[in-house]
Amino acid sequence: MAEDRSEQEPARRPGGRTARVRHRILEAAAELIARDGIGGLRYDQVAELAEVNKTSVYRNWPDRTALVADALATFSADVAPLRDSGDIDADLVDFLEAIAAALSSRQGRALLNVVGAAHDNPDLRAVVDDAIAQRLATLSQRIKAAIETGELPAVDSHLLVEMLSGPVHLLVSRGTRELTRADAQRITSIVLAGVRATAAQHTIALAGEHDGGKTPAARP
Structure with a gap:
């Protein structure tokens, strides 16, 4: 040819x-x-x-x-944009929708198929880990910026990324229905509410230690 x-x-x-x-x-x-x-x-x-x-x-x-690695490289490189509007909740909802769309693409479906075959193959596992890490890198950076500006309390950004993206991966991999914006909003609100409540309780507990237990403990 x-x-x-x-x-x-x-x-x-x-x-x-x-x-x-x-x-x-x-x-x-x-x-x-x-x-x-x-x-x-x-x-x-x-x-x-x-x-x-x-x-x-x-x-x-x-x-x-x-x-396989090169076939998935475009998925890793074509990172969904994550804007900084000053509203971390809205930005994360937008990003989760973008992640769902990416996972539903040809490269995204291929990545999900490779995940199932990668458990016993270190080389494939490395391909999967690299693709996912690059895809979520901008999300981690946005979370760190939100912590610095006070939009979010101090939190392990990697753990928060996993908590946010995990339900999206699960829903898309099942293939029973598409992730909706309402889904993305629920995931974001539940996860961030937990992060903020946990941080508030930790702050109150520390204050109680410093004033000899005079600060009332947070209610469950």
């Missing part, structure tokens, strides 16, 4: 047709992983779907784990 012959041209032409061939291969791999899981990923099917010669797939990705 003309597209495949272009891969044999000198390296002086970065990108171009060679880059488009690689992109088609990665798109095809992500689609097949999303459809059939990691166990059903076959190079001949990747080549057929990408409309390239099978040797192009083997030449670029002799290791299947590397192909």
Whole structure:
């Protein structure tokens, strides 16, 4: 194929047709992983779907784990934007909706399929962990900024990220229905209410220690 012959041209032409061939291969791999899981990923099917010669797939990705990692790279890189409106609650609701949409995409479905196959494969586990960590990095940064400005009390940002994103991953992975904005609002309000209540109780407890127990304890 003309597209495949272009891969044999000198390296002086970065990108171009060679880059488009690689992109088609990665798109095809992500689609097949999303459809059939990691166990059903076959190079001949990747080549057929990408409309390239099978040797192009083997030449670029002799290791299947590397192909899986690169196929999911766009999911990691295409981080959902997280605005800072000054209202952390509203910003988190928007972000959870964006995360749900991303997980429902081809790369997102592929990632969820890889998660199930990664338990006994350290290389795949690393791929999954990296994809999720990059996707949630901006959320962690926004939470840290909210703590600095007083929008949120001091809290373990990584734990809060897991508490917020966990229900979203669970709902999307089940595939029974789409996550709605009302879902995102409930998740956010419940988690942040717990964070703020816990911080308030901790503050009262510390005040009681400092004044010899004269400060009334917080009611449950």
